[in-house]
Amino acid sequence: xxxxxxxxxxxxxxxxxxxxxxxxxxxxxxxxxxxxxxxxxxxxxxxxxxxxxxxxxxxxxxxxxxxxxxxxxxxxxxxxxxxxxxxxxxxxxxxxxxxxxxxxxxxxxxxxxxxxxxxxxxxxxxxxxxxxxxxxxxxxxxxxxxxxxxxxxxxxxxx
Numbered sequence: 001x002x003x004x005x006x007x008x009x010x011x012x013x014x015x016x017x018x019x020x021x022x023x024x025x026x027x028x029x030x031x032x033x034x035x036x037x038x039x040x041x042x043x044x045x046x047x048x049x050x051x052x053x054x055x056x057x058x059x060x061x062x063x064x065x066x067x068x069x070x071x072x073x074x075x076x077x078x079x080x081x082x083x084x085x086x087x088x089x090x091x092x093x094x095x096x097x098x099x100x101x102x103x104x105x106x107x108x109x110x111x112x113x114x115x116x117x118x119x120x121x122x123x124x125x126x127x128x129x130x131x132x133x134x135x136x137x138x139x140x141x142x143x144x145x146x147x148x149x150x151x152x153x154x155x156x157x158x159x
Contacts, residue, residue: 017081019081026066031095
């Protein structure tokens with residue numbers, strides 16, 4: 001599917017069937033890429049899961065272009081390839097389910113990582129705050145910096 005597919009006009013059965021098969025192939029490949037990404041993130045192999053991002057972006061662009069062409073040729077598809085149109089509808093339903101799972105996995109990973117960073121920052125702040133008679137206290141600093149905010153939080157992205 002190239003960018004010129006948005007100007008595609010289906011005028012015969014063979015062209016409609018070829019278009020449907022091409023779009024179904026793109027959808028199947030995009031589903032597989034999303035499923036691999038979801039499984040990698042679930043398993044904690046985030047760097048490995050994200051290696052397919054460029055290919056996924058190309059497939060997503062081809063999918064969007066194909067959808068636009070399908071919308072523009074809806075009447076021709078219904079006329080020349082009604083069984084292909086039904087196959088596209090069924091594939092779209094499957095694709096939506098895979099996409100929803102992928103989005104849930106990514107949202108969960110984002111929430112967990114944000115929680116870990118927040119907990120780490122709080123733990124670091126606790127160790128930097130002195131306690132005098134059971135109350136948190138900040139020692140005076142000749143540099144105007146004191147307390148938990150006196151240094152940067154550093155973490156490794158390679159973990």
